[in-house]
Amino acid sequence: MSNTAKAEPGPRSRTGFTPRQRRKVGIGGQYVALVAVAILAITMVDWERIQVNFFNVDMLGEVWPELFTVGLVNTVIYTVSGYTLGFLLGLLIAVMRLSALRLNRILAHGYIEIFRGVPALLVFLILAFGLPIAMPGRELPFPPFGTVALALGLVSAAYMAETFRAGIQAVPKGQVEAARSLGMSAPRAMITIVLPQAIRIVIPPLTNELILLFKDSSLVFAIGITAGTADLSKIGNDLATEHSNSTPFVLAGLTYLLITIPLGYLVRRLEARQAKAR
Numbered sequence: 001m002s003n004t005a006k007a008e009p010g011p012r013s014r015t016g017f018t019p020r021q022r023r024k025v026g027i028g029g030q031y032v033a034l035v036a037v038a039i040l041a042i043t044m045v046d047w048e049r050i051q052v053n054f055f056n057v058d059m060l061g062e063v064w065p066e067l068f069t070v071g072l073v074n075t076v077i078y079t080v081s082g083y084t085l086g087f088l089l090g091l092l093i094a095v096m097r098l099s100a101l102r103l104n105r106i107l108a109h110g111y112i113e114i115f116r117g118v119p120a121l122l123v124f125l126i127l128a129f130g131l132p133i134a135m136p137g138r139e140l141p142f143p144p145f146g147t148v149a150l151a152l153g154l155v156s157a158a159y160m161a162e163t164f165r166a167g168i169q170a171v172p173k174g175q176v177e178a179a180r181s182l183g184m185s186a187p188r189a190m191i192t193i194v195l196p197q198a199i200r201i202v203i204p205p206l207t208n209e210l211i212l213l214f215k216d217s218s219l220v221f222a223i224g225i226t227a228g229t230a231d232l233s234k235i236g237n238d239l240a241t242e243h244s245n246s247t248p249f250v251l252a253g254l255t256y257l258l259i260t261i262p263l264g265y266l267v268r269r270l271e272a273r274q275a276k277a278r
Helices: 019-044 047-054 057-097 102-117 120-134 145-170 173-181 186-201 203-223 232-243 247-277
Strands: none
Touching: 047 247, 057 102, 057 145, 057 203, 057 232, 057 247, 102 145, 120 145, 120 203, 145 186, 145 203, 173 186, 186 203, 203 232, 203 247, 232 247
16 A cells, blocks of 8 residues: 555535636636627627728728838837937936936936926927927927927936936946946946946836837827828828728828837847846
C-alpha cells in the first residue's frame, strides 16, 4: 500500500461545486453572455446602411490620396515640430525644477501647473487670436505651422518636464558624486552623466507622449486653417460634409490608427525591455 496521500479536493459549496468548478462555470457564463450580446447586435444592425454611410468603397478614389498627401503629411509636421519643441523645453524645465536656486524651482513649478491645468484648445486659441491682439503687427513665423508647433510644444513640455524629472531622480546619486569627485562641475555632470541616462530611462513615456501629441494635433481646426494646411481630422470632416457621407471621417480615423497602434506596440516593447533589464 502506497504511503503517498492523495490530494483532497477543495471544500464544496451547497451547490456541490468546488471553488475551481465555480470559477470555470463563471467564466463560461461570461463567454455565453458575450456571444449572446454579439449575436443580438449583429441581428439588429442594418449592415447595408453602415456600408453605404461609413465604408463606401466608391469614395476611396476621391478621399484616400488627399488624406495621405495633405492631411497625414501636415499632421506629421505638426506633431514632429511640437514634439521637438516640447522635448527641448521640457528638458530645460525639468532641470530648473531640480535646481538649487529657489526662483528656478518656482518658475518651473508654475509653468508645469499652468500648462497641465488648462485645456490645450485654450492654448491654441490664445496663440492664434490673443497674441495678435496683444502684439499688433507681429505674428509667429510660418503660420499656421509656427502657431501649432508652439501650442503643442508648450503643452507637451509641461508633461515631458515631469517625465524628465522622474528620470533624472532615478539616476543614482553616487554617479554624480563620483563625477564631482573627479573634478567635474555640476552642469557638466548633469549634461554628460545624468541626462543621457535619464533620457534612456524615460524613452517609453516619451514615446507615449508622442502618441498623445499626434492625436492632439487635431485641435488645429480651432485656429482657422486653409485646405493646404489642414490635418487629417479637418480634411476628413470637410470631405464628409462635402459628400454627405461619413466614410472620409472613418478613413481619417483609420489613418490615425495606422500610426498610433505601431507606436503603442513600440511603447509596450520598450517598457518590457526596461523591466527585463532591471
